[in-house]
Amino acid sequence: MGIIVLGSYLSPYTLRVLIELEELGVDYELKLVNLKQGEHRTPEFLKMQPFGQVPVLQDGELTLFESRAITRYLAEKFDGQGTPLLGKSMKEKALVNQWVEVESQNYDRPLISIVEQVVWTPSWGKTTNEEIVAAEMAKLEKVLDIYEVQLTNHKYLAGDFFSLADLGHLPGTHLLVNIGKKGAIFAARPHLNAWWEDISSRPSFKKIMAKTS
Amino acid sequence: MIRILEPYIPLCPEHPEQVYLVCPPALRTWAEQVEDFELVKVDLAAGEQLKPEFLAINPFAEIPVLEWGDFHLYESRAIARYIAEKFKEQGPENFLGKTLEERAVVYQWIESESHQFNDSAFSPWVMEYYLAYYEEKRPVREEVIAPLRARLEKFFDRVEARLSKSKFLAGEYYTMADMNIAPSLWHIMNFEPELITSRKHVKAWYEILTSRPTFKKMLEADAGWPLL
Numbered sequence: 001m002g003i004i005v006l007g008s009y010l011s012p013y014t015l016r017v018l019i020e021l022e023e024l025g026v027d028y029e030l031k032l033v034n035l036k037q038g039e040h041r042t043p044e045f046l047k048m049q050p051f052g053q054v055p056v057l058q059d060g061e062l063t064l065f066e067s068r069a070i071t072r073y074l075a076e077k078f079d080g081q082g083t084p085l086l087g088k089s090m091k092e093k094a095l096v097n098q099w100v101e102v103e104s105q106n107y108d109r110p111l112i113s114i115v116e117q118v119v120w121t122p123s124w125g126k127t128t129n130e131e132i133v134a135a136e137m138a139k140l141e142k143v144l145d146i147y148e149v150q151l152t153n154h155k156y157l158a159g160d161f162f163s164l165a166d167l168g169h170l171p172g173t174h175l176l177v178n179i180g181k182k183g184a185i186f187a188a189r190p191h192l193n194a195w196w197e198d199i200s201s202r203p204s205f206k207k208i209m210a211k212t213s
Numbered sequence: 214m215i216r217i218l219e220p221y222i223p224l225c226p227e228h229p230e231q232v233y234l235v236c237p238p239a240l241r242t243w244a245e246q247v248e249d250f251e252l253v254k255v256d257l258a259a260g261e262q263l264k265p266e267f268l269a270i271n272p273f274a275e276i277p278v279l280e281w282g283d284f285h286l287y288e289s290r291a292i293a294r295y296i297a298e299k300f301k302e303q304g305p306e307n308f309l310g311k312t313l314e315e316r317a318v319v320y321q322w323i324e325s326e327s328h329q330f331n332d333s334a335f336s337p338w339v340m341e342y343y344l345a346y347y348e349e350k351r352p353v354r355e356e357v358i359a360p361l362r363a364r365l366e367k368f369f370d371r372v373e374a375r376l377s378k379s380k381f382l383a384g385e386y387y388t389m390a391d392m393n394i395a396p397s398l399w400h401i402m403n404f405e406p407e408l409i410t411s412r413k414h415v416k417a418w419y420e421i422l423t424s425r426p427t428f429k430k431m432l433e434a435d436a437g438w439p440l441l
Contacts, residue, residue, distance in 0.1 A: 104327070
């Protein structure tokens with residue numbers, strides 16, 4: 001039995017795992033969880049993931065949740081196969097971890113708040129709260145200024161190699177820029193924009209995005 | 214020489230996003246055992262973290278930061294992981310997990326602590342208590358605390374279920390997942406102890422974590438923290 005991912009194409013956290021599996025060249029089975037019908041809150045699902053969220057990974061006897069734990073596990077398990085994602089030396093690995101944390105703590109939080117307002121809220125037939133959007137955009141732009149400096153000095157976030165840190169930005173940024181139409185904040189920052197163009201032209205990303213449309 | 218830059222004042226009301234409550238206080242007591250080590254206090258109230266010299270090493274203007282020669286690392290969980298990997302032999306057995314699968318489960322609970330507990334519940338909850346008791350000298354606002362308390366209750370219900378099956382979060386060993394949450398549990402015991410004491414396994418786990426010598430050392434070192 002191989003790798004099974006339980007998730008949804010609506011979840012950027014699920015997409016993160018799927019993109020990585022493509023980068024690693026690893027076969028997997030995707031079992032779709034119907035979020036709209038609350039399948040992630042059923043007792044059967046909660047047995048696997050007590051916090052009721054996707055994605056969940058099953059690999060043999062291991063059941064794993066939290067997308068960044070899943071992506072790290074896969075990167076370590078398949079290290080040496082497909083794209084190297086972790087960094088080589090202990091210091092490189094630490095810098096990858098640092099930028100994974102930056103994505104988790106500083107980038108993803110305002111980004112998801114904005115995406116929730118400009119993408120998901122309208123899809124639920126409700127009204128966007130423009131005040132929240134403005135406040136969260138201001139927070140995100142401050143973070144993007146720091147990214148612009150980092151990416152002026154390095155091709156990718158943790159150094160001159162593509163890593164888990166960059167990969168983690170792909171699905172959320174796609175939602176923000178391509179679906180939420182907030183690309184102007186990237187276009188205004190040339191090195192950030194070049195980095196986004198680079199990572200979003202990777203075949204792994206294109207392949208998974210084709211499945212979501 | 215390892216230097217860890219830590220807050221001089223743990224609460225800076227003008228910049229609440231820089232309050233820092235997880236991990237390095239416990240971790241540094243371990244780092245102390247293994248290397249020439251220096252703790253450097255950064256004066257948040259004076260805005261030291263906003264000065265160019267600090268921004269040059271952490272442009273996000275956050276603490277803690279680890280400095281070792283000209284290598285700098287920020288983000289507490291990245292720092293903790295780096296120290297734990299670097300000084301694996303001196304640390305507790307199985308601290309990050311031994312096998313690939315164990316390591317993944319440890320990381321799963323580190324992430325759960327971050328997203329299900331710290332960011333969405335504990336951090337704003339404890340902020341309200343500190344602002345009320347120490348800064349603004351007023352009662353806590355129940356309309357702020359009630360929904361956060363509800364989230365904490367949900368989180369602890371799930372942890373109670375987990376700990377009824379294993380001694381620690383990630384399994385039978387004390388790991389970084391337990392270490393990361395211990396200082397926060399201490400604060401919860403100070404303000405709303407029933408969140409912990411009403412749950413048999415959570416209470417027993419709390420007692421184990423806070424009776425560890427390194428935890429006690431952390432409390433001594435942090436003697437300036439305001440506690441009720």
